[in-house]
Amino acid sequence: MVLLSYGLWQQRYGGSPEVIGRTLHLDGETVTIIGVMPASAEYPPLWGTAALWRPLNFTHDQLTSRDYKTFTLVGRLKFGATTTSAAASLAPLAATQQKEHAQSYAGLRYRVLPLQKALMDATASRMYWLLLGLSGFVLLIACADLANLQLARAAAGMRDLAIRAALGATRGRLIGQQLCESVILSLAGGALGLVVAIGLNGLITRHLAVGGASDLDLSLNGTVLALTIAVSLVSGVLFGLLPAWLSTRVDLNLAMKQQSRGSTSGRGHYFLRNALIVSQVALALVLLAGAGILQRGFTRFLQRQSGWDTASVLTAGLPLPESRFDTEPKRVEFFKKLERRLASVAGVEHAAICSSLPLDSYSGERPIYTEGLPTGPTALAPRAFHVMITSDYFAALGIPLLEGRNFSPDMKATDPFVIIINETLARHFWPGQSALGRRIKTDDSGYITWAEVIGVVRDVDTAANYSEPTTRLQIYKPLVHEPWAWANLVLRGLVPASLAEGLRRAVAEVDPDLAVEQVATVRQFIDFQQRDLRLVGRILGGFALLGLVLAAVGLYSVTAHAVAQRTNEFGVRLALGAQQSDVLGLVLKQGLRVALFGLVLGLVGALALGRFLGALMPRLASADPVTLLGVSVMLLTVALLACWLPARRATKVDPMIALRAE
Secondary structure: OEEEOHHHHHHHHOOOHHHOOOEEEEOOEEEEEEEEOOHHHOOHHHHOOOOEEOOOOOOHHHHHOOOOOOOOOOOOOOOOOOHHHHHHHHHHHHHHHHHHOHHHHOOOOOOOOOHHHHHOOHHHHHHHHHHHHHHHHHHHHHHHHHHHHHHHHHHHOHHHHHHHHHOOOOHHHHHHHHHHHHHHHHHHHHHHHHHHHHHHHHHHHHHOOEOOEOOOOOOOOHHHHHHHHHHHHHHHHHHHHHHHHHHHOOOHHHHHHOOOOOOOOOHHHHHHHHHHHHHHHHHHHHHHHHHHHHHHHHHHHHHOOOOOOOOOEEEEEEEOOOOOOOOHHHHHHHHHHHHHHHHOOOOOOEEEEEOOOOOOOOOOEEEEEEOOOOOOOHHHOOEEEEEEEOOOHHHHHOOOEEEEOOOOOOOOOOOOOEEEEEHHHHHHHOOOOOOOOOEEEEOOOOOOOEEEEEEEEOOOOOOOOOOOOOOOOEEEEEHHHOOOOEEEEEEEOOOHHHHHHHHHHHHHHHOOOOOOEEEEEHHHHHHHHOHHHHHHHHHHHHHHHHHHHHHHHHHHHHHHHHHHHOHHHHHHHHHOOOOHHHHHHHHHHHHHHHHHHHHHHHHHHHHHHHHHHHHHOOOOOOOOHHHHHHHHHHHHHHHHHHHHHHHHHHOOOOHHHHHHHO
C-alpha cells in the first residue's frame, strides 16, 4: 500500500477522488493507493522530493547489521515534556546497548532536537546567520553616511541655527527638526530597499534549493515588512540624534559673527565625522575580505587534485527492492549481468558498480584492526571507509594502482577474502614497508573478518564536500563478498553527459521494473551540491560591492565638505606662495590618514572573519595574505580616488576671491 503526495495526485491523477483503491506497479510489485497526503505535508527539508510514502518493513540486513545506521527516530512530545526529559529517558537504553555491543556502540548516546533544528544543516545555518550579520555591516555603513550627511548639513547651517536659537527656538525644537529630516531619509531608504528586495528575492528563489527542492516561497510577509520599517525608523533616530545634538551645542555669538556659509565646525563634529569614516572603511574591508576569501576558496577547491578523474564520469543511484533481491546470491547475479550490459553502452570506456562514491563522502565507516594489535573497544580502533566495488571501478574513476594487483573480474563469493587499501592506510599501519600480504580485520556484523591486502591505490578526496572527512583511511572490497541492496553505477566516457540515456536503457533491459535515480555527471553533481554556497558567495560579493561604494561616497563627501569649509584658507595659502601640490598633499594626507586607520581596524576584523569561515568550512576558506592584501589595496585605491577628487578642487581656488572674502 502507498500514500500519494498531493503533487503526484494532482500531476498524474488530476486530483480525482476516485484514485483511492487504485493500484500501482512499483519496484516490480503491485501496491494499492490508500490515501493522499495534504499539500502542507510536502516539506522539502524533511521529505526532499518524495512523491509517495510506504510502510517501513525492516529487511534482514537492517535487522541484523549493526552498521546499518540510517534511520531517524521521530516522535511527538507529550504536553509539558521537553527535549531534555526525552533524551534523559533514552539514556538507559543507550547504556544498555553500549554494554551489550561494546564494539558497535561505543560512545552511543541519543540526541533529542526539535524537528526544525534537526533538519537545518548546521553549516548552512551558521552561514545564513553570517550573511545576516554582514548585511548589518552594510546597514551600519549606510547609517554612518547618513550621520555624516547630517553633520555636514548642520555645520553648513550653523549660523542659521544660531539665529533661530537667538529668536527663541529651544534646543529640543532644533534637535527635533533635524531628527525629522533624518527619519524621513531613513524611511525613504527603507521603502526603496523593499522594492529592491522584492526583485532580488525572485532571483534568489530561482537559485536556492532546500532538501533537493527549489521554487521556495520567499515573498515578503507582514513580519518582514514591519521589521524593515522598524529598522529604518530606529536607524534614522540613532544616527541622527548625535549630529543633531552636536549642532545645537554652539556659541551663539561666535556663530552669528561667521559670514561664510561653510564655517569650521567644532572638535566634537570633527571627531565624530572621522570616527564614522573609520568605521565605514573598516566594515567595508571586512565585507571585501569575506567575499574574497570565499571566491578564492571556491577556486582552490574546484582546481584541487581530488585523486580521481571528475571530468569524464557519469554516475547514477540504483536502489534494489529487498523484497525481490532478498539474498546476496540474487544481488550478485543481477550486478554481474548489469555490469556486462553497461559496458556495452556506446561511448562507454569503463563501467563499474559500487556501494558508494567519493562525491559527497564515502559511506560504510567501520573500525579496523591488524595482526599483532589488540582488538579493544571500537573507540580505540582506527576507522576506515569500506567501499564494495567491481573490478573496473578504479579504471572508471581514474584511480591509479600504486602497488599490487586489482580484483579479478571473475571473482566468486566463495573466493578468499581480499582487499585493496589506500596509501594513507598503508602508511598508517606499515610506514616504510610494503602492505602487500598483510591482513586486516574488520568488524562487519557477520561479513568478512580477516582479509589479505592485495593492492594499494592512491588516496581520493570527495568532489563536492567542503568539510573534512571523518577518516582518511579507505578499504575497497569485491562487491561479490558484500553486495548491498543499494548500488551506484559509474560510466566513463569522453562525453559523460551523453551516456545518460544509454544507462537508463541498459538498466531497463536488464530489469524493466527498476529505475535509476540522480543520473548526473560529477560536474553536475558538484554544481547542484554547491549551488546554495555559490549563492551565498554572490550575495556576500554584492554586500562587499555595496559597502565599498558606500564607504567611498562617505569618504568623498566628508573630504569635499572639509574642502568647502576651508576654501578661504586654501586661497590665502596659495596667495602667500603655497604651490598647488602643497594644497593637494595637505588634503590627501588628512583624508588618507583616516582611511589608513580604518584599514588597520578592518584588517583585524577581516582576520577574525577569516578564522570563523575557516572553522566553518576548513577546506574552503582561510584568511590568506593574498586576499587580505588584494582587498586592502583595492579599498586604499578607492579611498585615494575619493580624496583626490575634492583635493584637486581645492587647488583650483582663486586666491583673489578668497582674499576679497577676508
